[in-house]
Amino acid sequence: NAGVTQTPKFQVLKTGQSMTLQCAQDMNHNSMYWYRQDPGMGLRLIYYSASEGTTDKGEVPNGYNVSRLNKREFSLRLESAAPSQTSVYFCASRRTVNTEAFFGQGTRLTVV
């Protein structure tokens, strides 16, 4: 039972570098999400995808791009990393709007 799988688990980037965080779910869920978690600020929604082929901005989309590659996969890209993007990133998915969201284990990203 893999659930929601995020890669990598840890990453250190230099300012200005780019990278893509990968997320895949094997539960046939329709909706997928990217959040960042910072101390004292809870989880803030970056982008979400209500269904395959659609993506929408969340609360803090600046500096990020996403791709819903297919129903299973939802990637998050940082084109030019900044220290303010140091955070723990969580991917989540859920089947419908009234069901539970399942979260991955998180990616701890440090930008130096």
Added chain:
Amino acid sequence: AQSVTQLDSQVPVFEEAPVELRCNYSSSVSVYLFWYVQYPNQGLQLLLKYLSGSTLVESINGFEAEFNKSQTSFHLRKPSVHISDTAEYFCAVSARTSYDKVIFGPGTSLSVIP
């Protein structure tokens, strides 16, 4: 746009004492409300949810929350806490304008003292 406030960032409580974690939301339309729990170094897990119907919802491990539309609140309560309840608790809301968009509050850190 919807938003969530959790006024208490940290709540220390003695074991077997009752606890209430407060959550208030802002939305001009109907909402779905959720409480999630995050144990150290783990992802989030759903604790309970309110979609419609009875305003009092319960979880399998003794927590309950009551939806109060007039006060726009969804406070979480437990009559007697255990050490194992030590965790971060997040309230979340999604609104009828876009039920897919789930917004979380800043979280409340519950510490149960032996």
